[in-house]
Amino acid sequence: MSAYESVLAARSCVENLTPLKTDCGRLCAGACCQGDDATGMLLFPGEEAFYDGCTFGRIIPAGFSLGGAPAQLFVCGGTCDRANRPLACRLFPLFLRFKEDGVTKLRIDLRAKAVCPLTDYGIRSLDPDFRQAARKAYDILLEDDACAAYLRDLDDAFSL
């Protein structure tokens, strides 16, 4: 599988699932979708191909590299075609942590703490189906060298 195909498969794992069975956006007025012109969601390797001619957002350089390639951010206006939302939006607020022995573990993304009220309640408060689907999505990504390198760098860069 190419990175694009891996990202496509990972996206489909979390296509219709959200952190809670109910609409968690009602808790926070959709805080994770209220960025500005300079903030956005990091795109996974090959994911920019989904946004050729996109009408609800644009891609900007992140200004750093992940997995040996320049990272890119997808910046939206706070609404999107849900079926084409980036993988990072689908996985939020989960993050993949690498332990020293190489084993990976799902964690709450500490960067999400400033915006997401769910982070106060820990990973077990999230819908088990969502957690399981996110785990599957990450496992698919880990099978691709480019995506695995990206995830390792992401962990190195953003683990607090």
Ligand code: SF4
């Ligand atoms: S910030 Fe958290 S609670 Fe709010 S919509 Fe996003 S994931 Fe749900």
Ligand code: SF4
């Ligand atoms: S692309 Fe969609 S899900 Fe992602 S931040 Fe924008 S509005 Fe929210």
